[in-house]
Amino acid sequence: MHHTYRVLSTDMDFLTAALTEVRVSVWHVLDDHEHIIDYGGPVVEYSTVSIKILGERYFRDTFEFRVQK
Structure with missing residues (x-):
């Protein structure tokens, strides 16, 4: 099964995620390796x-933030 997601990166992305209360997952991505840090929840603050x-x-510069499409 192939999952699609969108990476959140801008303030507008995080504002939209917070207002719509979507589940945001947190990932650590390094080179070709990625692993989930937290299955997440809604953005409380950014x-x-x-x-x-x-x-x-x-931290925004350390992790990648994703929402399911």
């Missing part, structure tokens, strides 16, 4: 530095 999903905060 800044230019980090994203808060539920009770956890993740």
